[in-house]
Amino acid sequence: MRRGSWFAALATLAAVVALAFLVVPVIAVFANVGPWRLLDALDEESAREALWLSLRTTLLALAIVIGVGTPAAYLLASREFRGRALVLTAIELPLVMPPAVAGIALLAAFGPRGIFGPAISGAGIELVFQTAGVVVALVFVSAPFFLRQAIASFAAIDGRLLEAARTLGAGPFRAFATVALPSARTGLASGLALAWGRALGEFGATLLFAGSLQGVTQTAPLAIFADFSRPAGFVSALALSAVLILVSAALLLGVKLLGGERALEGAPRP
Amino acid sequence: MTRRALFGFAALVTVLLAGCGGGGGSGGSLIVFGASSLEEAMSEYAESFRGADVRTSFAGSDQLAAQIRQGGAPDVFASADTEYPAQLYKAGLVEKPKVFAANELVIAVPTGSQISSLADLAKPGIKLVIGDPSVPVGAYTRTVLARLPGAERRAILANVRSEEPEVSSVVAKLEQDAADAGFVYVTDAKAAGSSVRTVAIAPRLQPDVAYAAAVVKGAGDPALARRFLDGLIHGEGAADLRRAGFLPPP
Amino acid sequence: MSPALEAHASTPLRGFSLEVGLTVRPGETLALVGPSGAGKTSLLRVVAGLMAPRSGRVALGEETWLDTERSIDLPAERRRCGLVFQEYALFPRMSVWRNVAYGVDRPHGQRRAAAVEMLERFDVSGLADSRPVSLSGGERQRVALARALAAQPRVLLLDEPLAALDAATRRGALRELRSVLGELGVPAILVTHSFEEAALLAERLAIVDRGAIVQAGSPAEVSARPRSPFVADFAGAVVLRGEATSEPGELTLVRLEGGGEVRSVDSASGPVAVSVFPWEILLEPPGGSPRDSVLNRVDGEVASVTTIGNRARIGVSVPQPLSTEVTAHSAAAMGLRPGKRVTAAWKASATRLIPLG
Numbered sequence: 113m114r115r116g117s118w119f120a121a122l123a124t125l126a127a128v129v130a131l132a133f134l135v136v137p138v139i140a141v142f143a144n145v146g147p148w149r150l151l152d153a154l155d156e157e158s159a160r161e162a163l164w165l166s167l168r169t170t171l172l173a174l175a176i177v178i179g180v181g182t183p184a185a186y187l188l189a190s191r192e193f194r195g196r197a198l199v200l201t202a203i204e205l206p207l208v209m210p211p212a213v214a215g216i217a218l219l220a221a222f223g224p225r226g227i228f229g230p231a232i233s234g235a236g237i238e239l240v241f242q243t244a245g246v247v248v249a250l251v252f253v254s255a256p257f258f259l260r261q262a263i264a265s266f267a268a269i270d271g272r273l274l275e276a277a278r279t280l281g282a283g284p285f286r287a288f289a290t291v292a293l294p295s296a297r298t299g300l301a302s303g304l305a306l307a308w309g310r311a312l313g314e315f316g317a318t319l320l321f322a323g324s325l326q327g328v329t330q331t332a333p334l335a336i337f338a339d340f341s342r343p344a345g346f347v348s349a350l351a352l353s354a355v356l357i358l359v360s361a362a363l364l365l366g367v368k369l370l371g372g373e374r375a376l377e378g379a380p381r382p
Numbered sequence: 383m384t385r386r387a388l389f390g391f392a393a394l395v396t397v398l399l400a401g402c403g404g405g406g407g408s409g410g411s412l413i414v415f416g417a418s419s420l421e422e423a424m425s426e427y428a429e430s431f432r433g434a435d436v437r438t439s440f441a442g443s444d445q446l447a448a449q450i451r452q453g454g455a456p457d458v459f460a461s462a463d464t465e466y467p468a469q470l471y472k473a474g475l476v477e478k479p480k481v482f483a484a485n486e487l488v489i490a491v492p493t494g495s496q497i498s499s500l501a502d503l504a505k506p507g508i509k510l511v512i513g514d515p516s517v518p519v520g521a522y523t524r525t526v527l528a529r530l531p532g533a534e535r536r537a538i539l540a541n542v543r544s545e546e547p548e549v550s551s552v553v554a555k556l557e558q559d560a561a562d563a564g565f566v567y568v569t570d571a572k573a574a575g576s577s578v579r580t581v582a583i584a585p586r587l588q589p590d591v592a593y594a595a596a597v598v599k600g601a602g603d604p605a606l607a608r609r610f611l612d613g614l615i616h617g618e619g620a621a622d623l624r625r626a627g628f629l630p631p632p
Numbered sequence: 633m634s635p636a637l638e639a640h641a642s643t644p645l646r647g648f649s650l651e652v653g654l655t656v657r658p659g660e661t662l663a664l665v666g667p668s669g670a671g672k673t674s675l676l677r678v679v680a681g682l683m684a685p686r687s688g689r690v691a692l693g694e695e696t697w698l699d700t701e702r703s704i705d706l707p708a709e710r711r712r713c714g715l716v717f718q719e720y721a722l723f724p725r726m727s728v729w730r731n732v733a734y735g736v737d738r739p740h741g742q743r744r745a746a747a748v749e750m751l752e753r754f755d756v757s758g759l760a761d762s763r764p765v766s767l768s769g770g771e772r773q774r775v776a777l778a779r780a781l782a783a784q785p786r787v788l789l790l791d792e793p794l795a796a797l798d799a800a801t802r803r804g805a806l807r808e809l810r811s812v813l814g815e816l817g818v819p820a821i822l823v824t825h826s827f828e829e830a831a832l833l834a835e836r837l838a839i840v841d842r843g844a845i846v847q848a849g850s851p852a853e854v855s856a857r858p859r860s861p862f863v864a865d866f867a868g869a870v871v872l873r874g875e876a877t878s879e880p881g882e883l884t885l886v887r888l889e890g891g892g893e894v895r896s897v898d899s900a901s902g903p904v905a906v907s908v909f910p911w912e913i914l915l916e917p918p919g920g921s922p923r924d925s926v927l928n929r930v931d932g933e934v935a936s937v938t939t940i941g942n943r944a945r946i947g948v949s950v951p952q953p954l955s956t957e958v959t960a961h962s963a964a965a966m967g968l969r970p971g972k973r974v975t976a977a978w979k980a981s982a983t984r985l986i987p988l989g
Contacts (some may be wrong), residue, residue: 223558223560224558225558225560270721273724275717278681279680279713279783280780281712281783287709294725324544325542326545341448341514342515343469345448
């Protein structure tokens, strides 16, 4: 037996197993019951409201994440300062935090008995049981995904490009907008995709922090959970899951296409 | 070199397969699914149960029933109602259920709350948390509300801010001061101690809260499972339930 | 009349301290020559405003850009120094014309036209819509230069502008750069590790070693009168100007400005620079017997004798200045002193021609 060939076979087997394991459950969602039953289930008001709520809240959350996160990531990527490593670790913490823990943390900070609870209600803002609370939970869990990618993308930019821009008269903002952003585009797009996917699937923190009420706080994942427990609700859960899978896949594809490199115009000449 | 690799691979596979247990407990161990309101009492019972290592899992009874329907295989299922065990029995998934306890629905409010009656819940601006329709506590709550005059019922329902998947979440929201009131079992209120106060519900509005449990078919040791179940009615389990505030079976 | 640039900087670098001061007049090109790591690029960055020295002062005429004592530090974008980076730093996601138009201050509709006009000067207007990634090295260098000039810089800074080019492209680029620098009306600083390039492109040069200027002056002066062995080793090229005529199958004949004829194995025609290394030049007593035609001979007069250790740099006026190196012993033996007539001789194969004009 040729040296190495057993390894190649083993590695191939591992790849096939891994792929199958990841793909089969996804396919099963669609294949478990017929497509017509799935479509029927989507007709239910609770399903539609859940999907619409998920869309609204994730869009708003992502807008906040990108709006605040992009300049923040740029600063963190381009400046050296004491404690930078610590700051970066702190930003990544929600990534490894179990969602339920995130929910508890949000309650401890912004809940009625939280540290900032009195300040928030004093300002007339209500988070718990409100859609706003859902958005807060989504921002908390999805921001680190975007920030980590954005920081890495900005840090990978050749500093000399930014210096060139400055010698040509561009102030820090113009250099950021016309040179840094386009260069980091691919990384930012993939960060956006990851963050969006995470936000769409967010469950634990939302449930603990904002509660679950149809049309107000019951996002698609929460609706799926409720459907599962409902007698004869499994089909509805499948239907919602199918929609979420399709939406996530479309998002991933769309964002990758937008952010990806366009085909190189002309090959480099010798 | 090749043979060693094969050996290692085989060993790995063996270990992995051994880790995949069969359904349910086997020889001296039990898996018990219990409604979340049973958590304290059932955990006590499970710990002191002689002759077996009992592992428990608590969640809304509806979720547990759904898991059993999907093929999940505990040895015992203890629900906060009689409906879910009956459905599972009809579907041939469990043995004949036995009622083992009763409970009472109350209104829980944070201590220091001004709410003192069911009618207070109809006031505008009250933040009310109840269970979702498919979890027993949520169904019982709706039974109570259905017995009220239409206007009062509608006003109270309009104040609902969240439908939680299990009663322990309702309690949690109250303890967090996030809600003004919630419908829970009297046993939950007792367990929550001084952080909540209760407002009684009039007996004529009170639903019949009966807890039923059943041995799940396919259990590794049905005799052991039945002994555990019986203990809920006659033995240590019953004592633990009583201590937690559960009423004897009707 | 545009103002002169003055720069002084003192700042720690890796392993040594940068301590330099220089002045560049408008239209003048000063070359900073030295080995890599000597601090030349750091000085450029200080002038451009990309690096703040621990202490220093940079001023263009009356305008103070940097004065650490008075806490003045004008940001780079306000100084408008054109900086051509060693690797060009073209914006990869922008087309060539957008790169060039980046620093152009014109209304939106006119920017492309202005960019194309500048690209035409460098003969690359056809690449206006291409992306930098599809350009050859020489094309990128021209675009980088066009971009810097299009922004109408008050000072032009060039960091090893020809280093990234292959030998063939470099010759043409050298000629272009010469013409650009010649027409420029603002001070220019050129950083290079090649004395020959510096001699060809700059009127004055400064030899930089480990953060300090060890000698400054015209290329001929520094070559003829090196102050130290380091400078002597570094100032390693003689550059003469002349007019070349190519004879097919024969060596190229170059008539030197001011008199003298040499031949080269390189082919060129028209105005050229002739480059030889000082240690390849022999000195003979005047009127020696003519030998084979592969040896170039030019008559001249000794202008200076500089002894460095056991070597001697002899500056000879032919009448263009050239320098040669002999042992101190030979210099004494030949009785070399200013005014003595000598003949400088070197091989045609050691004669490099660089087309100019």
